[in-house]
Amino acid sequence: MLKSGNGLPAVYFMIAAGSLIMVVNIVRYIRFMHSSTDAMMFGKHGSKDRIWERLGLVLLVFFLLGYIGVAVLGNPDLLTAGILFGGSIYVLMMLQLMFHLVDSIKDRSLEITETLIGIIEARDPVLNGHSRHVQNLCLCFLDHLPPGIRNKISPVDFAYAALLHDVGKLGVPERILNKKSGLTDEEWSVMRQHPKIAMDILKSLPSFNDIRTWILYHHEFVDGTGYYHLSGDRIPIEARIITICDAYSAITMRRFYNEPKRYEQALELIDEASGSQFDPDLVRIFKSIPKEKIEACAPEALKIGLED
Secondary structure, rough: OOOOOOOHHHHHHHHHHHHHHHHHHHHHHHHHHHHOOOOOOOOHHHHHHHHHHHHHHHHHHHHHHHHHHHHHHHOOHHHHHHHHHHHHHHHHHHHHHHHHHHHHHHHHHHHHHHHHHHHHHOOOOOOHHHHHHHHHHHHHHOOOOOOOHHHOOHHHHHHHHHOOOHHHHHHHHHHHHOOOOOOOOHHHHHHOHHHHHHHHHOOOHHHHHHHHHHHHOOOOOOOOOOOOOOOHHHHHEEEHHHHHHHHHHHHHHOOOOOOOOOHHHHHHHHOOOOOOOOOOHHHHHHHOOOOOHHEEEEEOOHHHHHHH
């Protein structure tokens, strides 16, 4: 029988190598399953897609058991070992291609969403870069959450919710969006409709059910005095995070009727509203994020505004 360089039979060396590659394939596939629990992966046929996803995992495990069975119970020759080793490499290549295609689809979908946000912000020059700023802040915030909380939030869904949190402003008249002074009570009543308008805009996307809820409640206050009078933990944590990030972005951006605040001033204002407007536990986490990381979240348009 042929020998490998270390003295082990070549056939068993190839089967062992193939088995190890299959273990790697299974681990990567499980990670993919965990990370793909987002709106861009599973739409209205999500439950059926999940069945096929689980079947794929069963087949991968079945193949691995086959490798072990051949090595332990069979009497494999070099040809059999070569086929098994080549099969493991083929599966590795196909998984890599699938992961690449999924990432590409997500990237393109996000680019389309960013284009839509650009159209929204073009209607209100003051908002230039605001949605992207909130998204960057939310994802930075996500990185600093305790693992037990962070692992329950889909980064992709959260990124979409943060980016689309103001999509409802498409339904707000430009005369209100572009007003260079404070809004009247009647105008504020119209402005407060934008989360509900966002729900209507996104209702044709069943996979965005959770995202729509986070957007709807991103103006709720933990003391119950927000738009829909939810309070405390009744407000989804994703919405509570967006609320803080949205406020920070608004405080630090230039408006017709208000000069932008610096990092320290913004944190002081947010801290003052902790327990009433903002979740105090989340405020503490936000304040713990290094200043340079928070400031790095600002798009160039907003950085320029702060430097003026």
